[in-house]
Amino acid sequence: MQTLKIKNMVCDRCIMSVKTLLDTSGIAYGDIELGSVPLKKELSAAKQKSLAEELESLGFELLLDKDYQYVEAVKNAVTKLIHQQESALKKYTISAYIEEMVGKDYKWLSSLFSNKVGDTIEHYVIEQKIERVKELITYDELTISEIAESLHYSSVAHLSNQFKKIVGVTPSNYKTTGKRKPLDKI
Known part of the structure; x- marks a missing residue:
């Protein structure tokens, strides 16, 4: 099963916008989360290109580069933690939360984030x-x-x-x- 990674999905309204787009495009999907859309079947290259253009018109970006997918996953984890799950700030260190949400070592993610974004996760x-x-x-x-x-x-x-x-x-x-x-x- 293919999972799309989408940049700039930062809130529930973003999820609703992407759902609406997928529904009108006839693309079957699973449970959408910030920055991540599991598809029920693979998209053809032409359909993926068309979807990327439609997403861009809404202010989103379809991420195809794995490194940028991890960067976006870190951003989405931080956004979710700060804006939706404030109580988790007391239970987790931010690095432990990011590791758990992204499924990668924080030190590696931190280095990747700094290299790709030009700033630190902490900032x-x-x-x-x-x-x-x-x-x-x-x-x-x-x-x-x-x-x-x-x-x-x-x-x-x-x-x-x-x-x-x-x-x-x-x-x-x-x-x-x-x-x-x-x-x-x-």
């Missing part, structure tokens, strides 16, 4: 956490202290310092002035 995790902080600030349901705890920061000061370093303003100032980035642009 990518920080960027994702900061985007999550922005999202939670925007909702105005949690205090900065509660946000720091939910994202497993050691302290509010640590969160605030990291936030200001990346965003340029404190979390409090961001509340009145900031804009968020789409997750696929991180």
Whole structure:
């Protein structure tokens, strides 16, 4: 069975978009996850090319290179951890979570990620956490202290310092002035 790897699938709406595209294209698939679509039967080269073009028109990219598939798997694991499974931040180290989700040694993945992306997994995790902080600030349901705890920061000061370093303003100032980035642009 063929599994497609798709770049920029970062949320449930992305999954719905890909499902809709596959349904209208008559492509049979299994349970779709972020960045991964198991197919029930192999696609011809022509059908795969057509699908790649349609995905691209929606802002996705069909990944054919194995190394980039691993990079995308790391990104999807981090996105899922930070944006959907915050409780797992307390149970796992980020490296252990990534190893478990991707099925490869973290040291190897870290090296590959740095070579292909030009940045570290750790920095990518920080960027994702900061985007999550922005999202939670925007909702105005949690205090900065509660946000720091939910994202497993050691302290509010640590969160605030990291936030200001990346965003340029404190979390409090961001509340009145900031804009968020789409997750696929991180």
